[in-house]
Amino acid sequence: xxxxxxxxxxxxxxxxxxxxxxxxxxxxxxxxxxxxxxxxxxxxxxxxxxxxxxxxxxxxxxxxxxxxxxxxxxxxxxxxxxxxxxxxxxxxxxxxxxxxxxxxxxxxxxxxxxxxxxxxxxxxxxxxxxxxxxxxxxxxxxxxxxxxxxxxxxxxxxxxxxxxxxxxxxxxxxxxxxxxxxxxxxxxxxxxxxxxxxxxxxxxxxxxxxxxxxxxxxxxxxxxxxxxxxxxxxxxxxxxxxxxxxxxxxxxxxxxxxxxxxxxxxxxxxxxxxxxxxxxxxxxxxxxxxxx
Amino acid sequence: xxxxxxxxxxxxxxxxxxxxxxxxxxxxxxxxxxxxxxxxxxxxxxxxxxxxxxxxxxxxxxxxxxxxxxxxxxxxxxxxxxxxxxxxxxxxxxxxxxxxxxxxxxxxxxxxxxxxxxxxxxxxxxxxxxxxxxxxxxxxxxxxxxxxxxxxxxxxxxxxxxxxxxxxxxxxxxxxxxxxxxxxxxxxxxxxxxxxxxxxxxxxxxxxxxxxxxxxxxxxxxxxxxxxxxxxxxxxxxxxxxxxxxxxxxxxxxxxxxxxxxxxxxxxxxxxxxxxxxxxxxxxxxxxxxxxxxxxxxxxxxxxxxxxxxxxxxxxxxxxxxxxxxxxxxxxxxxxxxxxxxxxxxxxxxxxxxxxxxxxxxxxxxxxxxxxxxxxxxxxxxxxxxxxxxxxxxxxxxxxxxxxx
Numbered sequence: 001x002x003x004x005x006x007x008x009x010x011x012x013x014x015x016x017x018x019x020x021x022x023x024x025x026x027x028x029x030x031x032x033x034x035x036x037x038x039x040x041x042x043x044x045x046x047x048x049x050x051x052x053x054x055x056x057x058x059x060x061x062x063x064x065x066x067x068x069x070x071x072x073x074x075x076x077x078x079x080x081x082x083x084x085x086x087x088x089x090x091x092x093x094x095x096x097x098x099x100x101x102x103x104x105x106x107x108x109x110x111x112x113x114x115x116x117x118x119x120x121x122x123x124x125x126x127x128x129x130x131x132x133x134x135x136x137x138x139x140x141x142x143x144x145x146x147x148x149x150x151x152x153x154x155x156x157x158x159x160x161x162x163x164x165x166x167x168x169x170x171x172x173x174x175x176x177x178x179x180x181x182x183x184x185x186x187x188x189x190x191x192x193x194x195x196x197x198x199x200x201x202x203x204x205x206x207x208x209x210x211x212x213x214x215x216x217x218x219x220x221x222x223x224x225x226x227x228x229x230x231x232x233x234x235x236x237x238x239x240x241x242x243x244x245x246x247x248x249x250x251x252x253x254x255x256x257x258x259x260x261x262x263x264x265x266x267x268x269x270x271x272x273x274x275x276x277x278x279x280x281x282x283x284x285x286x287x288x289x290x291x292x
Numbered sequence: 293x294x295x296x297x298x299x300x301x302x303x304x305x306x307x308x309x310x311x312x313x314x315x316x317x318x319x320x321x322x323x324x325x326x327x328x329x330x331x332x333x334x335x336x337x338x339x340x341x342x343x344x345x346x347x348x349x350x351x352x353x354x355x356x357x358x359x360x361x362x363x364x365x366x367x368x369x370x371x372x373x374x375x376x377x378x379x380x381x382x383x384x385x386x387x388x389x390x391x392x393x394x395x396x397x398x399x400x401x402x403x404x405x406x407x408x409x410x411x412x413x414x415x416x417x418x419x420x421x422x423x424x425x426x427x428x429x430x431x432x433x434x435x436x437x438x439x440x441x442x443x444x445x446x447x448x449x450x451x452x453x454x455x456x457x458x459x460x461x462x463x464x465x466x467x468x469x470x471x472x473x474x475x476x477x478x479x480x481x482x483x484x485x486x487x488x489x490x491x492x493x494x495x496x497x498x499x500x501x502x503x504x505x506x507x508x509x510x511x512x513x514x515x516x517x518x519x520x521x522x523x524x525x526x527x528x529x530x531x532x533x534x535x536x537x538x539x540x541x542x543x544x545x546x547x548x549x550x551x552x553x554x555x556x557x558x559x560x561x562x563x564x565x566x567x568x569x570x571x572x573x574x575x576x577x578x579x580x581x582x583x584x585x586x587x588x589x590x591x592x593x594x595x596x597x598x599x600x601x602x603x604x605x606x607x608x609x610x611x612x613x614x615x616x617x618x619x620x621x622x623x624x625x626x627x628x629x630x631x632x633x634x635x636x637x638x639x640x641x642x643x644x645x646x647x648x649x650x651x652x653x654x655x656x657x658x659x660x661x662x663x664x665x666x667x668x669x670x671x672x673x674x675x676x677x678x679x680x681x682x683x684x685x686x687x688x689x690x691x692x693x694x695x696x697x
Binding site: 003004006007009010011012013014016040041043044046047087089174175176177178179193194195196197198199235238239265266267269 | 313314315316317318319333335336337338339353357361365368369370371372373374375378379382383384386387390571573574577578580581584585588591595596597598662
């Protein structure tokens with residue numbers, strides 16, 4: 001095989017984004033999603049959106065912005081934009097030590113408390129649920145914890161994500177091997193049915209979860225989520241700037257019932273944000289509790 | 293038959309062997325033609341590879357070049373696509389990958405590049421509880437330094453040290469002296485004739501230079517006990533040595549005294565080792581973020597941990613009483629504009645980018661951290677020299693790595 005001429009290759013595959021176009025798109029994305037595109041990601045944004053520009057046959061980022069804001073094209077284009085700027089690394093039973101901590105404290109305490117009050121109604125919110133691995137994991141843990149007595153409970157795991165494609169995949173509930181890289185075999189065998197096209201999550205697990213498009217920067221949408229006893233938001237806020245982090249943590253605070261719990265990703269911390277949450281450290285990780 | 297990675301499958305290809313689904317039955321039979329529907333199911337199954345009919349040599353030159361470009365450009369997403377330096381590096385890397393494929397190397401697909409999960413790791417500190425200061429204080433309180441380090445520091449700190457003092461200290465440590473001799477005898481080092489003793493090296497290279505290199509070598513041992521499953525130390529030091537070799541070669545090319553740059557390159561990532569030791573889980577999260585989302589590792593650290601390995605190195609080297617000039621280079625190699633001598637820090641920055649670029653056609657690849665145009669221009673390095681430097685590096689790096697790790 002002849003060697004091609006490498007000297008003709010170019011690194012620029014997308015139109016150049018001007019300073020003003022970059023600021024315009026960055027601010028737009030921030031307003032829409034709370035995700036802040038830092039200057040270091042400028043070329044990345046160029047190449048991600050450049051692909052879309054080519055598909056659309058649009059020459060400049062300014063024209064692309066016009067499509068993002070035009071009432072006729074806005075909705076479809078936003079969906080596509082969200083896919084281009086978010087990542088979806090997740091798996092079932094990710095961070096098992098933290099999940100054990102969740103089970104021993106926030107979950108157990110909530111169950112005990114609700115039982116004594118005779119109100120067997122538990123709401124959990126999985127914020128930034130990606131393709132559904134986390135909310136389904138929570139539902140499985142509920143089955144493992146409550147066992148047969150789960151029949152007497154009204155449980156709702158509200159699961160939201162920014163990306164319509166992810167919500168679609170989550171609702172479908174069929175997963176390939178990659179989603180099980182952190183999952184004990186026992187759990188997979190118990191709660192999934194192998195099919196030719198992947199593992200299908202058991203309908204009883206699916207029944208507990210409600211998936212919806214939820215944008216964490218959309219306050220009215222968040223207000224509609226029923227008050228939660230526990231909120232999970234793992235590996236989501238790293239994409240936000242401090243302002244947005246504060247706002248999101250505040251809306252979690254507002255959504256939680258007094259005494260409710262917030263669980264973040266293992267290496268995420270809201271220490272520096274100055275919140276009213278009480279920080280509780282246990283083996284396996286940290287959780288935050290809203291004062292009674 | 294080709295074992296094609298799912299991301300490279302195209303409609304019209306034909307499946308060459310039955311593909312068994314999770315339920316033990318054939319999801320697809322041999323001979324099935326791939327269409328969009330089949331493709332979607334195959335993607336959903338997360339199979340690493342799919343057997344399809346045809347053979348490797350049947351892949352057209354054009355298709356291969358497209359695949360190579362798509363693979364290599366992933367690593368260049370954080371660099372300025374108009375930078376003459378990075379365009380040149382990009383072309384050279386694409387050519388290296390082409391050659392590697394010609395030798396039978398398989399281009400890894402995206403899923404194969406993501407780091408493994410290390411679920412059992414736990415951090416010594418909770419984030420937010422631990423400042424960079426705590427991290428380093430904890431580290432240095434445990435430290436027992438190799439004796440040679442302390443003695444070398446004495447030699448370096450004293451203005452009256454003689455060549456014989458350096459030779460005596462280094463020779464007393466057979467591990468360090470044999471590594472040092474391998475190094476100065478490597479062709480890239482540029483000495484004529486065989487150097488057979490430390491004192492000979494001192495007479496050719498200089499007292500301070502030899503002491504500085506030996507100081508760098510002696511610190512490697514200090515980091516031996518990092519869990520293997522967390523980070524492959526062999527790959528870590530290979531990257532460090534690559535960076536060291538490039539730093540020396542670049543320094544020579546732009547007329548900067550080069551031996552100190554070798555040591556700076558060797559230890560440029562030492563802050564990372566402290567992070568791996570004390571924050572293993574969080575470090576793995578940043579590795580997963582870097583590999584899985586194609587982010588430069590330094591950027592992933594800032595996002596996941598809130599600080600990066602430069603800050604850790606800065607405090608660590610301060611506590612160790614490391615020579616100031618080296619400390620400044622190492623603590624600013626991603627931000628040379630902050631360093632007192634920005635040219636020296638920029639040399640390590642370029643060397644780090646080159647070391648990452650050189651590894652794209654092997655197994656230890658990370659996204660290039662990039663470099664500002666200002667830092668590149670100030671360096672005055674002729675881009676035509678990239679080829680030559682890559683050649684020199686490739687010729688020596690295996691031999692050097694073998695001696696060090």
